[in-house]
Amino acid sequence: EVPPGYEPLGEEKVAAFLAAVPAVPERLGGGPADWSVREVGDGNLNYVYLVDGPHGSVCVKQALPYLRLVGEGWPLGLQRAHFEQLATHVVAPHVGRAVPQILHYDPTLFAIVMEKLSPHIILRRGMVAGIRYPRLAAQIADYMANSLFHTSDLALPARRKKELMAEFCGNWELCGLTEEVIFTQPYMVHPHNRWTSPQLDATAARVRGDTEWKLAAARLKLKFLASPEALLHGDLHTGSVMVTADDTRVIDPEFAFFGPMGFDVGAMLGNLWINFFAQDGHATAESPRAEYQDWVLETAEAVWTGFRERFLALWRGGATGDAYPAALFDGDPDAIRALEAERQAYMDRLFIDSLAFAGAKITRRILGIAHNIDLEWIADPDLRALCETRCLTLARRLMLEPGRFRGIADVSAACRSIR
């Protein structure tokens, strides 16, 4: 049952819809007849339209009452559009231009009108093509540190944090999707699952019989369910980042909710490591990828080290939240030193969480319902299966023994040795 007044826009109704949206006709220039509309959605959930007029452009994203990837056979609530625009409004003051500007939200059509990012492309596509992004690591680290720190108990008064948590609890349906497709289904026989078959048939069966691996997945699922540390993006993979040579923008926060910070950090790192292993499936004589693989690992290292430094700097400079009350530490040199050690230990724990979540994010992309073009676009199934097997070898280590990695360089070393 869809609410009264709701209808899917389709390319043909987008211009008429935009004609009545405040300020958008002026932004586009001309009139509806002059606006070109193109549906470009390549994600698993929604419909996305890019609209160009004589003066400017906008992007319209609409939720339909089902999962795009499967179709009407998998109904899905429309509220995800509300949570996407709400999350964007909550983090925008802290991350500035890193998120697209929201121009309008229509709560009847569950449609967001936002800035069209151009000439940006999806990071994952750029990385499959072997393109380097020198500013990516610093800009993603900055986005993650600001969005996570400023929505945590380190920065928010307890009352405000609880008000926000109460609102985002409403996003239970998308949380439930993550709980199923990331932490549960890849480890069991389930009709949604797929993998490179027959090459990985035995591997998938081994994972289903691997009690330690399943326990690690369940442990992470509990952490995801029961650790409202900060407002997460909730789907922060390389398909949720749009880039140019020097600009990095984060889109698609419809899975936003209060959860463990390592879930966002691990999503980014895990997807970078998938890309590292996938490069062997894209290398040709004209486009060798060994140096690019070095860049991918260096980028993953810089994402973590940049995130850690930035998060610590925010904490040292402005812990306005109710956790760690300044009154308990100010003016006492011993207490100040102890607090700094506490901050370092906090980041060490977050590093371990991030690695374990990265492992879960890698595993689901190989054995679960939703796959990545990094691996899917490797045409030779034997070569793809080889890359995927290497990904799974890393993923298992990350999930079962994240504490054995003493630092991010250890993960790079593991990637190189697995390959």
Ligand code: ADP
């Ligand atoms: P989904 O929720 O279905 O995954 P996304 O928000 O990821 O949808 O958007 C799908 C695609 O639409 C993106 O991969 C990108 O190509 C395009 N897109 C989304 N938002 C914008 C934007 N603001 N500007 C330009 N293109 C966009």
Ligand code: SR1
């Ligand atoms: C049915 S699973 C769809 C997946 O696509 C989204 O982008 C999320 O990653 C989700 O898990």
Ligand code: MG
């Ligand atoms: Mg998406």
Ligand code: MG
């Ligand atoms: Mg999405």
Ligand code: MG
């Ligand atoms: Mg992922």
